[in-house]
Amino acid sequence: MTKSDCKNVIIVIDEGYPLLSLSLLTEPLRVANRESPRPIFAWRILSPDGDNPRSSSGRRIDVDGALDDNPADAVILLASYSPARMMTTPLKHWLRKR
Numbered sequence: 221m222t223k224s225d226c227k228n229v230i231i232v233i234d235e236g237y238p239l240l241s242l243s244l245l246t247e248p249l250r251v252a253n254r255e256s257p258r259p260i261f262a263w264r265i266l267s268p269d270g271d272n273p274r275s276s277s278g279r280r281i282d283v284d285g286a287l288d289d290n291p292a293d294a295v296i297l298l299a300s301y302s303p304a305r306m307m308t309t310p311l312k313h314w315l316r317k318r
Contacts, residue, residue: 227293228262228291229262229264229295230292230296231245232266232267232268233298234299235274242265249263268308270283295318
């Protein structure tokens with residue numbers, strides 16, 4: 221299995237995302253890869269504009285970029301405690317294209 225054979229997961233975060241939830245999403249993917257003879261998952265963390273948003277606790281992490289057209293087997297939106305704020309017109313358009 222090559223990296224292109226992995227299941228590609230995109231996690232979209234925006235301002236105020238819960239940092240613990242991000243960890244709870246990525247850790248099982250990492251552990252599955254560690255326990256498998258070959259990687260199963262590849263994931264990227266994106267933000268709508270490519271900026272590094274602050275978590276609800278005020279921490280920033282480096283995202284892998286802005287929304288793009290690269291292939292994905294799954295897209296996960298990790299919204300803040302105000303999820304409607306995340307649903308901008310560009311994000312809705314990007315999701316419809318997926």
